[in-house]
Amino acid sequence: MVETRIRVLVAKPGLDxxxxxxxxxxxxxxxxxxxxxxxxxxxxxxxxxxxxxQEDVDVLAVSILSGAHMSVFPRILELLRERGASHVHIVGxxxxxxxxxxxxxxxxxxxxxxxxxxxxxxxxxxRNLPLRQV
Amino acid sequence: xxxxEELFARAQAGDQASIGRVLxxxxxxxxxxxxxxxxxxxxTGRAHRIGVAGPPGAGKSTLINQLARRFAARDDAxxxxxxxxxxxxxxxGALLGDRVRMSELESHDRIFIRSLSTRGQTGxxxxxxxxxxxxxxxxxxxxxxxxxxxxxxxxxxxxxxxxSVALLLLPGTGxxxxxxxxxxxxxxxxxxxxxxxxxxxxxxxxxxxxxxxxRAVVDGGWATPVLMTxxxxxxxxxxxxxxxxxxxxxxxxxxxxxxxxxxxxxxxxRQLVEHALLARLWHDDGFGSVLRDHAADVxxxxxxxxxxxxxxxxxxxxxxxxx
Numbered sequence: 001m002v003e004t005r006i007r008v009l010v011a012k013p014g015l016d017x018x019x020x021x022x023x024x025x026x027x028x029x030x031x032x033x034x035x036x037x038x039x040x041x042x043x044x045x046x047x048x049x050x051x052x053x054q055e056d057v058d059v060l061a062v063s064i065l066s067g068a069h070m071s072v073f074p075r076i077l078e079l080l081r082e083r084g085a086s087h088v089h090i091v092g093x094x095x096x097x098x099x100x101x102x103x104x105x106x107x108x109x110x111x112x113x114x115x116x117x118x119x120x121x122x123x124x125x126x127r128n129l130p131l132r133q134v
Numbered sequence: 135x136x137x138x139e140e141l142f143a144r145a146q147a148g149d150q151a152s153i154g155r156v157l158x159x160x161x162x163x164x165x166x167x168x169x170x171x172x173x174x175x176x177x178t179g180r181a182h183r184i185g186v187a188g189p190p191g192a193g194k195s196t197l198i199n200q201l202a203r204r205f206a207a208r209d210d211a212x213x214x215x216x217x218x219x220x221x222x223x224x225x226x227g228a229l230l231g232d233r234v235r236m237s238e239l240e241s242h243d244r245i246f247i248r249s250l251s252t253r254g255q256t257g258x259x260x261x262x263x264x265x266x267x268x269x270x271x272x273x274x275x276x277x278x279x280x281x282x283x284x285x286x287x288x289x290x291x292x293x294x295x296x297x298s299v300a301l302l303l304l305p306g307t308g309x310x311x312x313x314x315x316x317x318x319x320x321x322x323x324x325x326x327x328x329x330x331x332x333x334x335x336x337x338x339x340x341x342x343x344x345x346x347x348x349r350a351v352v353d354g355g356w357a358t359p360v361l362m363t364x365x366x367x368x369x370x371x372x373x374x375x376x377x378x379x380x381x382x383x384x385x386x387x388x389x390x391x392x393x394x395x396x397x398x399x400x401x402x403x404r405q406l407v408e409h410a411l412l413a414r415l416w417h418d419d420g421f422g423s424v425l426r427d428h429a430a431d432v433x434x435x436x437x438x439x440x441x442x443x444x445x446x447x448x449x450x451x452x453x454x455x456x457x
Contacts, residue, residue: 004162005226005251030227037249040234051233054246056154084151 188302195235214275260291
């Protein structure tokens with residue numbers, strides 16, 4: 001009997017200490033039946049990717065409010081590729097201008113959610129992601 | 135998708151993503167688990183498995199953070215950490231937060247942390263932890279630190295998969311007395327009074343010492359020590375590492391290492407068999423509907439629980455019973 005559950009790592013990179021959004025999303029995903037690994041504040045892209053690889057997650061959810069999104073997301077994508085984990089889907093949330101969102105999604109971020117996005121949208125989006133075959 | 139052989143070879147060569155994948159497949163069950171268990175099996179039985187138990191808030195993750203760094207530094211060892219949190223019985227979802235207290239270990243190339251949830255299975259916590267620890271053992275991690283929240287029966291079963299058990303106690307909460315009731319004290323090899331800068335720490339230490347002294351230690355036996363730590367400041371942690379090494383030496387010279395390994399395999403096997411049988415039972419829709427009928431009959435007083443159990447049990451035929 002195979003028991004699969006969507007595993008999501010919720011990460012909060014950068015120097016700002018606002019993790020309320022990250023915690024709200026972590027709780028919503030848990031309540032939707034997912035296994036959520038929460039890693040806390042002030043994570044570097046290296047830390048986040050290392051944890052994602054060790055935890056073998058399907059999805060990496062990144063909350064970023066510091067304005068560093070144009071450096072953090074590309075770095076995470078690059079590190080995931082280097083570590084042989086480019087199958088990990090990246091979703092993000094935070095205050096990110098539309099033009100930046102489009103650019104990051106072109107680079108390989110699955111989806112970015114702006115402020116005020118209902119958590120059910122995030123849950124539905126993650127549920128519909130194509131997951132790896134065992 | 136690669137074959138189990140290719141995946142296992144890459145994991146043995148130290149590729150982190152492949153190690154992560156092996157642990158997932160072993161935990162998930164199914165044919166891939168069976169293939170991997172066959173490949174892992176010849177390489178298991180070497181690692182020192184250390185369980186860390188204690189009530190929520192006792193500082194287990196913080197202590198493991200400190201222990202893992204010391205083990206990795208002093209022996210040039212690869213350290214495995216298995217951190218377990220319960221999942222919701224309603225949704226099956228889980229919030230696994232142990233990495234928050236272990237963030238110093240991120241990007242440490244010789245420490246591998248895996249978070250697990252219970253997934254609502256009976257004995258699931260212990261089974262999954264044991265399987266993941268087996269895989270880490272086969273992939274060269276040693277020691278393996280296994281953490282579990284709480285002090286109930288499920289946690290006790292997790293600790294039965296360990297060679298050495300450290301039990302953390304928290305001053306000022308009446309924990310000492312609670313734990314003596316709970317049965318965890320009996321399986322503990324090392325007692326750690328954490329947050330020893332708090333009021334009541336010394337008193338708790340004395341209480342636990344006196345409880346331990348009432349146990350007879352046979353010649354050549356292990357006398358459970360009581361240690362004081364302030365894990366978040368790193369105080370007293372070197373002593374815990376030292377005692378864990380001493381305990382390993384004692385296990386190896388007394389023959390207990392093999393004995394505990396065998397006992398752990400026996401429990402693992404028992405849980406796998408129970409799991410397989412229950413899965414067969416509940417996947418048979420016929421059985422589920424008959425059970426519901428019997429439940430309705432009990433509710434309507436047409437039969438009683440004892441009679442219903444006999445009727446249902448008679449429907450289950452185990453291999454060897456004929457039928």
